[in-house]
Amino acid sequence: MSYQGQSSALPSQALRVIVLEDDPLLRERILLPGLADHGFRVTGSATATELYRNMLAQRFDIAVLDIGVPDEDGLTVARHLRSMSNIGIVMLSASQARADRIQAMTDGADMFLSKPIDMEVLAASLHSLVRRMQSAATWQGAPKSPERVPVPSRGWHLETDGWCLLSPRGAVIALSVPERCIMQQLIARQGTPVSRSALIAALSQDVYEFDPHRLEMLVYRLRRKAGEQSGETLPLLTARGSGYVFAKGALDVELAS
CATH class of the missing domain: 1.10.10.10 (Winged helix-like DNA-binding domain superfamily/Winged helix DNA-binding domain)
Structure with missing residues (x-):
């Protein structure tokens, strides 16, 4: 399911986010409308199979993945996505286990957030992730120089x-x-x-x-x-x-x- 929330005129360049979450209430009542209300074009998937199908149909900038989904766990999905793309990956989990966090980062996740989800934190995290990805792409494409030019500080x-x-x-x-x-x-x-x-x-x-x-x-x-x-x-x-x-x-x- 795709969701555009309060704004029916989101800019065409709005960040596209796909969410993998098998809990229908969390997915449809909180995550999708919450992200849409913060300016993201968001599509929900209840299973890994549905996520892969959606990703074949359109391009996404970020994948938000729950670890515990029925057909294929989120860690396996993250590993698969990272093997074939540079998409931003954010893992969600109710688990506080340190091992899960380490495994998620090992499998290619960029961020690991704990449930229950604070929508303000999630939205800010996605914006920060995209800015880092864009900055990294810019530096990788820039000619090498012996010194990095300092970036002047900016106001609000x-x-x-x-x-x-x-x-x-x-x-x-x-x-x-x-x-x-x-x-x-x-x-x-x-x-x-x-x-x-x-x-x-x-x-x-x-x-x-x-x-x-x-x-x-x-x-x-x-x-x-x-x-x-x-x-x-x-x-x-x-x-x-x-x-x-x-x-x-x-x-x-x-x-x-």
Whole structure:
């Protein structure tokens, strides 16, 4: 099953994720909609056979694999995928056993996450994995030189078509559909206030049905999430009497195309 969540207009270059999970409730109610709401084009598979069939039909950037599936365990699937491609591989397991983690990494997994799954952590992990994969590909394709040119530090900015927010120290915060919308509106204004009514209009097609308190809660949660996941303060400020502003001078803009 493919899932696109709240956004019916995901960009064509959105990261494509295939999920192998035999628990239908976890797969259909949590993983697929959760990843779709963070901007991924996601397809679910209940068995290894279904996963292989889906992978023959289309290309995927990342495979999220549960270790315990009925027809072929996730470790075997990871080993098979790694033998024939450079796809990103993330293993999920309720097991806390150190041996399982070691075996997963030995079999080609890039990451190992424990259940129960925190969707914010999973989404941020997928964005981080893709950024590392892209960085590695860039360095491998670049001509060799005796010295690596230092990369200048950057302020808060958006990447992966606006679906992840990076802090000045490099922490990755995965954004949901409304969080992405808010950040794009604020960054586009480059330090000038954006009214609450403008943000609500961007968030909803029916501004009269949108509860203004929901906007306040979204901003509050976004500030808290960014602080908890980065250890840094997101410069999203309240402009008294007008709306919100992303503090000028504290950002480096990289708008989504």
